Amino acid sequence: MNAHIHSSDILHHRAKPHAMIDTIIIADDHPMFRAGLGQLVGSAFPHLAIHQAGTVDEMLCVAEREGAPQLFTIDLLFPGMDPAETLPMMRRRFPRSSIAVVSMLDDDATIDRVMGYGADAYIAKSVRPDRMVAGLHALQQGEFVVLKPDQPSVQTMPAPPPALTDRQIEVLTMLAQKQSNKQIARSLDLSHFTIRNHVSHLLRTMGATTRSELADKARHAGLIA
Numbered sequence: 295m296n297a298h299i300h301s302s303d304i305l306h307h308r309a310k311p312h313a314m315i316d317t318i319i320i321a322d323d324h325p326m327f328r329a330g331l332g333q334l335v336g337s338a339f340p341h342l343a344i345h346q347a348g349t350v351d352e353m354l355c356v357a358e359r360e361g362a363p364q365l366f367t368i369d370l371l372f373p374g375m376d377p378a379e380t381l382p383m384m385r386r387r388f389p390r391s392s393i394a395v396v397s398m399l400d401d402d403a404t405i406d407r408v409m410g411y412g413a414d415a416y417i418a419k420s421v422r423p424d425r426m427v428a429g430l431h432a433l434q435q436g437e438f439v440v441l442k443p444d445q446p447s448v449q450t451m452p453a454p455p456p457a458l459t460d461r462q463i464e465v466l467t468m469l470a471q472k473q474s475n476k477q478i479a480r481s482l483d484l485s486h487f488t489i490r491n492h493v494s495h496l497l498r499t500m501g502a503t504t505r506s507e508l509a510d511k512a513r514h515a516g517l518i519a
Contacts, residue, residue, distance in 0.1 A: 319366050343360075345360060348372070349373040357387075370408065371398075394439070396426075400443060415441075416440050417440075417441045417442075418442040463518065468482075
């Protein structure tokens, strides 16, 4: 599918003044993809400085230090990212910047939700580099852009992370530090059986089958550092 360019979209797009900082911020927690996208974007926009960030906090720090960029490219699922909260927050804080979500997810339901949160573009990571560049150029001209493969994958955006108690977060944090149930029990002055029940509940809640997978999912969801 090519970039969606509709006259009604363009008319309702907010005006972007020319007085913008000449930078692009690429935010993604995969260093190789981030570096590759940086090279691609740098070649397409040689007059713009490229800054990279691996977390939402790093991205915001760069934006505060360097000034609001012309463009954010931001992964949908990486540390500190909650699309329903992060994208509206970015829209409020950086109203003149373009926001392009670049994600592995490419189903229509996810795209519709993300665009509704305030993104100006949604680009699937599986699209060809030349299409991605063309989409970013169209975005810079004030158009709304959606680029995805002709055959979407079966992936969908996961549900928001579950609400956990302070105690469950404590157990998760210690578990991620590779402490055993007995070690966690001693640290929290609880019984070994209580900790085992907490861990079992967390495994079910997070849809994990192992402790290491549980820790990875908790970090990815931003529940623990």
